[in-house]
Amino acid sequence: MEFIQNYIDGKFLRSKREFADINPADGSVIAQVSEADRDLVDSAVLAARKALRAEWGKLGFRERAARLHKVADGIEKRFDCLVAAEVADTGKPVSLASHLDVPRAAANFRVFADLIKNAGLESFQTETPDGRQALNYAVRKPLGVIGIITPWNLPLLLLTWKVAPALACGNTVVVKPSEETPATATILAEVVQEAGIPSGVYNVVHGFGPNSAGEFLTQHPDVNAVTFTGESQTGAAIMKTVAASVKPVSFELGGKNAAIVFADCDFDEAVSGLADAAFLNTGQVCLCAERVYVERPIFDRFVAALKRKAETLQIGSPTDTQTEFGPLISAQHREKVLSYYRLAQEEGAKVITGGAVPEFGNSLDEGFYVQPTIYTGLTESARCVKEEIFGPVCHVAPFDSEEEAVQMANDTKYGLAASIWTTNLKRGHRVAQQMNVGITWVNCWFLRDLRTPFGGAGLSGIGREGGMHSLNFYSEPNNICIRL
Ligand code: NAD
Ligand code: 6OD
DSSP: OEEEOEEETTEEEOOSEEEEEEOTTTOOEEEEEEEOOHHHHHHHHHHHHHHHHSHHHHOOHHHHHHHHHHHHHHHHHTHHHHHHHHHHHHOOOHHHIIIIIHHHHHHHHHHHHHHHHHOOOOEEEEEOTTSOEEEEEEEEEEOSEEEEEOOSSSHHHHHHHHHHHHHHTTOEEEEEOOTTOOHHHHHHHHHHHHTTOOTTSEEEOOOOSTTSHHHHHHHOTTOOEEEEESOHHHHHHHHHHHHTTTOOEEEEOOOOEEEEEOTTSOHHHHHHHHHHHHHGGGGOSTTOEEEEEEEGGGHHHHHHHHHHHHHHSOBSOTTSTTOOBOOOSOHHHHHHHHHHHHHHHHTTOEEEEOOSOOOOSSGGGGSOOOOOEEEEOOOTTSHHHHSOOOSSEEEEEEESSHHHHHHHHHOSSOOSEEEEEOSOHHHHHHHHHHOOSSEEEESOSSOOOTTSOBOOSGGGEESOBSHHHHHHHSEEEEEEEEEO
């Protein structure tokens, strides 16, 4: 059995306590993971601080960018190993990890390496009322040591989404991947080392949240900023912790995303897009559509077509290249999702498909599978319509007017993403602009350009990352005013 260690100052380190890394497809133990105690987190932060003053702190942006491209090369070289580790840790289908997670990890490094080379500086030519002249320009300085805390649903993708811009800006990082998915962050340590990134620049501490590595990292007085992706409640807990030392935070949190399907949509495209939006990664993508509003004239036909899609998804072993739908991440998360399946029925939902646990008759019965599930018939105030479930489930409701659809879509405390499905371009623009979210897709879903702002409103987060938004978060401007 493998052993997954912390990575601090260029060395792999064990600690006294360990926990098991479980394969969600069959409940087997993949590896033992070394849980970082407070002393190890302290040494990781110290190593990161020292690295800021050493070689890394003296490198210019061109050389940092060159090394980030080498990290991307290294990810591509270890493609199969990273895919296998991600599949074993998350239970996601190998087809998904090899098309989405690992290619995006390499792309994250390439995009931010190129961006830092091409990012301009803000400047103003100044004339004061009393006739003095000056030139103002702002230079970008790293924030320092960045604490990065990430979830289990897209482990390497979401970790590198933060590590790449943080390093591009000249910071050093201590990352705390999810306790459910420790493997790829650790393999990345080897890639980073081979790419010539100096020791102490990238550090990994493993463990849990409260009273473990997550909290020790966010509490640490020598961490200059915290960037976090995960549940809104966890974001609230981290915010309390960091308040004591007034650190900048970037939070990418939960969602209860809506899709609005108009009768004039391209029907097949909308059904296919919504099947992805509801069931991709077993519904464990923060952007997933758990609320689908369909214009009444096509409601019954749409529900029937989405049901067919859900029922023909290939459920099976994540390592089988034909599999389209894997297990949930853990027994505990499955219990949460199943509790919502039960609640939906108590709240009066009509089960269109799913709502239970599939049976395989083999070792997959030990895994954490649930069926893709579609409900109709709930009121808009039902808990299943209001609360993030984070599973392969959506509720489909009819609407009669554009205004009603917009009102229902926006009736949530979250504000991450929305999708609009229509062939009427004017309507697409008009409705998209009324969505109270950070990201709206029209006739597509999860189509990403890494230069665009990414993040959420309300309970879905604080701030934006992506493109210049990331560079602005991970750096501090120093405005220089020169009297002319
Ligand atoms: P989570 O909040 O339970 O855990 C995320 C990370 O935070 C883990 O590494 C965990 O160990 C750590 N953590 C937990 N408590 C902590 C504490 N008190 N202090 C410091 N660290 C702590 O989230 P999860 O279950 O891993 O992920 C699923 C959630 O993430 C969903 O709500 C989903 O919507 C959200 N998510 C959001 C985005 C986005 O971009 N908005 C992306 C992916 C996932
Ligand atoms: O694509 C991204 O950059 C991103 N942050 C995706 C988040 C997905 C949530 O599960």
